Amino acid sequence: MLKFTKNSGLTKVWVSLVMTGVYTIDQVPTFFGLKExxxxVIDELTKGE
Incomplete structure (x- = not known):
């Protein structure tokens, strides 16, 4: 079964869209574990702030 990981291309695209404010985390689709x-990734990136 397909499941997105932190290194998946689509995951990286959505991370950049959320981090730049184009979308919120609530707007990320939930299919195949994409939102998780x-x-x-966002949690890891913002951990040091």
């Missing part, structure tokens, strides 16, 4: 992968 995006949230995990």
């Amino acid at each position: 992968a995006v949230q995990a």
Whole structure:
């Protein structure tokens, strides 16, 4: 079964869209674990702030 990871291309696209304010995390689609992968990357990136 397909499941997105933190290194998936689509995950990286959505991370950049959320981080730049184009979309919110709530607007990320939930299919195949995409939202969870995006949230995990954002959590890692913002951990040091």
